[in-house]
Amino acid sequence: MNFDYTDEQLELRRAVREFAEKEIVPNASEWDDKEEFPAAVVKQLGELGFLGVIFPEKYGGGGMSYIDYSIVIEELARADASVGITVAAHTSLCSNHIYEQGTEEQRENFLKPLASGELLGGWSLTEAGAGSDAGGTQATAELDGDEWVINGSKTFTTNGSKCDIAVAMAVTDKGKDKRRISAFIVPKGTPGFRAGKKERKLGHRASDTSEMIFENCRVPSSYLLGERGEGFVAALKVLDGGRISIGAMSLGIAQAAFDCAREYAHERKQFGRAIGSFQAIRFKLADMATEIDAARLLLHRAAFLKDNGKRVTKESAMAKLYGSEVAVRCAEEAVQILGGYGYTRDYPAERYYRDAKLMTIGEGTSEIQRMVIARQLLSL
Secondary structure, eight states: OOOOOOHHHHHHHHHHHHHIIIIIHHHHHHHHHHTOOOHHHHHHHHHTTTTSTTSOGGGTSOOOOHHHHHHHHHHHHHHOHHHHHHHHIIIIIIIHHHHHHOOHHHIIIIIHHHHTTSSOEEEEOOBTTBSSOGGGOOOEEEEETTEEEEEEEEEEEETTTTOSEEEEEEESSTTSGGGGEEEEEEETTOTTEEEEEEOOOSSOTTSOEEEEEEEEEEEEGGGEESSTTOHHHHHHHHHHHHHHHHHHHHHHHHHHHHHHHHHHHHHOEETTEEGGGSHHHHHHHHHHHHHHHHHHHHHHHHHHHHHTTOOOHHHHHHHHHHHHHHHHHHHHHHHHHHGGGGGSTTSTHHHHHHHHHHTTTTTSOHHHHHHHHHHHHTTO
């Protein structure tokens, strides 16, 4: 085993961090306060090639690995989790679904502009009545000649009102259990397709989370993504990679919280000395650092296996489960170390605390991750 980063990966981290420190960190609090989508920064990330890191160069991507991708997402989330989740949903959900399940024509027409950063993607599985039970999808798609007619609504879609291309799941074969759901590519501007309510959230306030509404929305039959009735199964495979993204975002938030707490522990003086000299604070920082390292190892194991063509259902669920819960613990401890100041918006610790919680919910709650892991352990 080799635990060293390559020179190229170290340079990648440096480049992303340099960009993030200059373009994202100074604006993150204001974006959060105003719930303002950072469109200009997302456009810059596309121009720099960070919206298609994991895809082959022939499709407009960077031809990099999942470890490289996890570094990018970690550094973006360390600066602002809203930017991190915007890029992650675009890349590992929407774009990756098209890459893994799409025809060559679909990859040329849709993946290329997504991977090159010309367009932004969204991915919609969740519905008001189908969250953890995503197989309970109620949106429908009926074949009418050479077109599919989609009806229904989706909720909690990251980039929902900002995306140029959406991938959405709908029922095409009633009464066939999980094999009844198919996936569709739906470009922005398609008649009958519109964004609905924008969610007001605890954290990730600068990211766009919206409903997607389909009212007799007609798409060509060629926009069916993958095989008919295989959309749900394909979505689960896509989520295996998506959970690597969540692990990376969790890691970025946890690292930001730790950095904030450590800096404050050096600066803040009580009882005549820096609070970092007290054992109570030192033990908190030691536990945070240890858990962050453990989360990073789980994450990079999953990414390494993914890069080598291995199934990562269990490993990505472990990385997501542990990383997300570490993010919450580290963010909470950061607020505690900063004390009263940690509870104010003068410091970013409270934002890390709010942003961290979503990591234990999105793309499968912690409870669902434990179910996924247990099924793999018991070969069910």
